[in-house]
Amino acid sequence: MTLAATKRSPMATERTAARRMKVLAVGSQKGGAAKSTTSLYLATRFAEYLGGTEDKPIVGLLDRDGTSKNLSQMIDYRPELLRPGVKLLDGEALPREDEGLKLVVIDTPPGLAAIDSLKSANLLVVPVVPSDQGVLNLQRYLQILETQRILLSPQMRVLALLPANVENTALHRARLDDIRAVAAAQRTPLPVLPPVPHRARIDRWDLTAPEYDAPAKELFGYARV
Ligand SMILES: Nc1ncnc2c1ncn2[C@@H]1O[C@H](COP(=O)(O)OP(=O)(O)OP(=O)(O)O)[C@@H](O)[C@H]1O
Numbered sequence: 154m155t156l157a158a159t160k161r162s163p164m165a166t167e168r169t170a171a172r173r174m175k176v177l178a179v180g181s182q183k184g185g186a187a188k189s190t191t192s193l194y195l196a197t198r199f200a201e202y203l204g205g206t207e208d209k210p211i212v213g214l215l216d217r218d219g220t221s222k223n224l225s226q227m228i229d230y231r232p233e234l235l236r237p238g239v240k241l242l243d244g245e246a247l248p249r250e251d252e253g254l255k256l257v258v259i260d261t262p263p264g265l266a267a268i269d270s271l272k273s274a275n276l277l278v279v280p281v282v283p284s285d286q287g288v289l290n291l292q293r294y295l296q297i298l299e300t301q302r303i304l305l306s307p308q309m310r311v312l313a314l315l316p317a318n319v320e321n322t323a324l325h326r327a328r329l330d331d332i333r334a335v336a337a338a339q340r341t342p343l344p345v346l347p348p349v350p351h352r353a354r355i356d357r358w359d360l361t362a363p364e365y366d367a368p369a370k371e372l373f374g375y376a377r378v
């Protein structure tokens with residue numbers, strides 16, 4: 154088949170469309186690492202940047218945490234959490250390309266299912282709370298990813314680490330340094346996004362809280378949606 158023929162084929166068009174929809178997983182193996190919180194804030198901010206509207210959603214939110222369904226249950230309970238431009242997707246499969254979404258944000262589960270839930274993601278951001286356990290889990294997660302992602306999502310790229318729910322304590326400051334050291338020690342050094350501090354209104358999922366603005370903006374640049 155000639156190159157021109159390949160360009161014209163419907164299959165090729167579909168593949169091009171498939172490449173246009175980016176799939177960003179928010180993942181870590183650690184429970185309570187702010188995965189669900191981060192998924193919601195990032196989806197909300199990215200929909201703003203991309204100009205999504207109520208009539209034309211541009212960011213899909215996919216809840217792959219089958220054990221708790223925390224995010225989708227919370228949105229069912231408080232529908233105002235779904236801002237214009239963001240659409241909560243049914244089930245755990247990716248949407249069809251022709252739905253017109255530019256980005257899908259996947260909230261993932263903690264524990265053993267964490268790696269499996271990354272299937273078909275092409276971008277990953279890792280939220281991490283700067284505690285002893287947070288740093289240990291981060292190291293393990295990045296190691297497992299190195300060995301397993303070839304099987305799961307060969308083209309997946311870890312975009313950045315996101316220190317989350319950060320308290321103004323000596324311990325958290327020390328662990329933040331450790332997170333930066335882990336990021337720098339990777340085969341391809343990873344950026345560390347501006348940390349999200351612990352705030353009562355983030356705990357309430359008040360989407361006007363500005364603390365996710367700086368990390369969301371930086372990550373948006375890396376994601377090239
Ligand atoms: N920046 C923050 N400030 C205050 N509270 C926060 C912040 N980030 C997360 N939290 C709170 O920490 C708890 C854990 O967050 P979240 O549910 O997002 O974590 P998770 O990684 O999705 O947990 P799980 O592994 O159980 O799915 C929640 O109660 C959430 O509201």
Ligand SMILES: [Mg+2]
Pocket residue numbers: 188189190218223224260261
């Ligand atoms: Mg969660």
